[in-house]
Amino acid sequence: MPITHPQDHHPLPLQSQLQTDLALDIKNLSFAYPDGRDALKHVTIAIKPGERVALVGPNGAGKSTLLLHLNGILQGEGQIRVGGLTVEKKNLPVIRAMVGLVFQNPDDQLFSPTVFEDVAFGPLHMGLDEDEVRTRVEEALTMVGMTSYAARLSYHLSMGEKKRIAIATVLSMHPQILALDEPSAGLDPRARRQLINLLQTLPQTQIIATHDMMLVREMCSRMIVMDEGRIIADDATSALFERVELLEAHGLERPDC
Amino acid sequence: MPVQPFDRYQEGAGFLHRLDPRVKVVLTALGILSNVLIPDGAWSAFLLTFALILYLTHLAKLPWGFVLKRSLIILPFTLTAFSVIFITPGTTLTVFRLGPWSFSATHAGVIRFLSILARGLLSVQMAILLTATTSFADLLHAFRHLRLPRALVGTLAFTYRYLDVLGDEAVRLMRARQARSARLPGVSVRQGVRWRGKVTGAMVGQLFLRSLERGERVYYAMLARGYRGHIYTLNPHAMTADDWVFAWVGGLSLLAIQLLARLDLLLTP
Numbered sequence: 001m002p003i004t005h006p007q008d009h010h011p012l013p014l015q016s017q018l019q020t021d022l023a024l025d026i027k028n029l030s031f032a033y034p035d036g037r038d039a040l041k042h043v044t045i046a047i048k049p050g051e052r053v054a055l056v057g058p059n060g061a062g063k064s065t066l067l068l069h070l071n072g073i074l075q076g077e078g079q080i081r082v083g084g085l086t087v088e089k090k091n092l093p094v095i096r097a098m099v100g101l102v103f104q105n106p107d108d109q110l111f112s113p114t115v116f117e118d119v120a121f122g123p124l125h126m127g128l129d130e131d132e133v134r135t136r137v138e139e140a141l142t143m144v145g146m147t148s149y150a151a152r153l154s155y156h157l158s159m160g161e162k163k164r165i166a167i168a169t170v171l172s173m174h175p176q177i178l179a180l181d182e183p184s185a186g187l188d189p190r191a192r193r194q195l196i197n198l199l200q201t202l203p204q205t206q207i208i209a210t211h212d213m214m215l216v217r218e219m220c221s222r223m224i225v226m227d228e229g230r231i232i233a234d235d236a237t238s239a240l241f242e243r244v245e246l247l248e249a250h251g252l253e254r255p256d257c
Numbered sequence: 258m259p260v261q262p263f264d265r266y267q268e269g270a271g272f273l274h275r276l277d278p279r280v281k282v283v284l285t286a287l288g289i290l291s292n293v294l295i296p297d298g299a300w301s302a303f304l305l306t307f308a309l310i311l312y313l314t315h316l317a318k319l320p321w322g323f324v325l326k327r328s329l330i331i332l333p334f335t336l337t338a339f340s341v342i343f344i345t346p347g348t349t350l351t352v353f354r355l356g357p358w359s360f361s362a363t364h365a366g367v368i369r370f371l372s373i374l375a376r377g378l379l380s381v382q383m384a385i386l387l388t389a390t391t392s393f394a395d396l397l398h399a400f401r402h403l404r405l406p407r408a409l410v411g412t413l414a415f416t417y418r419y420l421d422v423l424g425d426e427a428v429r430l431m432r433a434r435q436a437r438s439a440r441l442p443g444v445s446v447r448q449g450v451r452w453r454g455k456v457t458g459a460m461v462g463q464l465f466l467r468s469l470e471r472g473e474r475v476y477y478a479m480l481a482r483g484y485r486g487h488i489y490t491l492n493p494h495a496m497t498a499d500d501w502v503f504a505w506v507g508g509l510s511l512l513a514i515q516l517l518a519r520l521d522l523l524l525t526p
Contacts, residue, residue, distance in 0.1 A: 101478075103474065107422055108475050108477075109478045111478065113393060113418055122483055125482060125489060153394070155421050
């Protein structure tokens with residue numbers, strides 16, 4: 001039985017059509033939740049292609065809320081441009097393929113019965129044809145080293161496996177930016193190490209919201225400190241780690257040794 | 258951790274396991290329809306259907322008694338049809354007296370009751386065979402490709418995926434309650450049914466809220482990957498020659514059973 005695909009999908013814009021000097025350009029972004037609570041206040045961030053940036057700050061600082069803005073799930077006031085494309089309603093299908101959002105809890109991200117279907121979800125909804133979808137699933141599972149898991153049920157996987165599958169579900173969409181929410185939370189040391197090694201092999205621009213300062217020091221040359229919806233500091237990781245009093249004022253710790 | 262306790266799939270390599278799930282779903286539906294259409298008292302047709310089920314059990318490499326044992330769970334439900342024994346008009350067999358009332362069991366009534374029992378058992382056995390040889394994911398695929406309403410299939414899929422996640426959450430809540438249900442020695446605790454009810458109610462509320470929030474996060478995760486109101490799936494199955502042969506043979510067998518049922522009744526007035 002033939003499968004109908006959406007006809008209204010937008011082809012990805014060619015690289016040459018985009019200003020690629022900035023992978024992500026956020027200007028003066030503010031957002032308040034429906035209950036009136038301010039979650040983001042005048043956030044401005046510019047990230048170059050290939051950069052790996054840590055987003056740190058206490059719980060409730062607005063890190064996850066910011067990530068949800070990157071592909072237009074939440075829309076606040078201000079301007080966001082992803083690879084030169086403004087995040088607005090008509091661009092959303094393209095933007096969602098460009099920004100791969102990896103949620104904190106993989107049980108939220110892996111909603112299909114089998115691993116294969118979850119990894120295929122993104123490419124299918126981009127309107128790609130069947131062969132291309134299969135190729136991408138295979139490729140994404142190879143990248144995270146989980147090819148033999150395609151037919152498995154997500155429920156039966158370990159936390160580390162789920163996290164890697166969750167990353168595969170966005171890699172299959174060929175994103176230019178990976179936005180990861182607490183990627184190392186809930187992992188045992190070995191699974192955490194595997195995850196860090198995996199992220200380091202990926203060429204995409206990465207924005208990592210995390211409390212794992214060891215991971216920040218190891219992976220991210222740049223660090224953005226957020227608190228109460230504001231950007232407190234945005235500098236080289238090594239420079240910010242010297243400012244112990246600033247870190248402590250915002251509930252953070254410098255990793256020892 | 259519960260491992261999909263409601264999943265009736267039996268891992269196996271039988272012929273039925275390899276069949277296209279669409280063929281199995283359609284034939285199961287037709288089989289149940291056929292059971293319903295077999296007239297009262299056409300015992301040969303009922304027997305033939307049962308023989309067919311046993312043969313399929315064998316093809317599926319399941320133990321002989323497998324479907325029979327599992328189908329017994331519907332017995333209590335068929336008992337609701339018990340009254341037909343007394344309300345079907347026909348020659349009276351015996352009369353039961355209960356105080357001022359008397360019930361007369363009729364010949365036709367008994368036949369009708371046994372036929373209803375047979376229909377129920379056979380239909381449930383067919384469904385058991387289907388779920389034992391088809392994984393849930395495959396069943397969902399079959400439903401989707403058979404054009405069942407998307408909302409229905411989607412609901413089934415999410416229920417399957419999150420039932421255990423929710424179950425685990427309930428178990429954690431219960432453990433947390435047990436861990437704090439302490440009692441000091443010599444102190445008698447007066448916690449009545451009302452208090453327990455309140456605690457349980459609060460827990461159910463908690464579960465509901467957590468599910469609601471999870472639903473929202475899952476929706477975000479779907480949006481993030483391009484969901485725009487329709488779920489698309491790849492068809493991992495293709496009809497092979499075996500599937501077509503089985504579909505035809507299965508369909509014709511059901512037709513033969515129907516003919517036999519009519520003939521049976523004609524020959525034994």
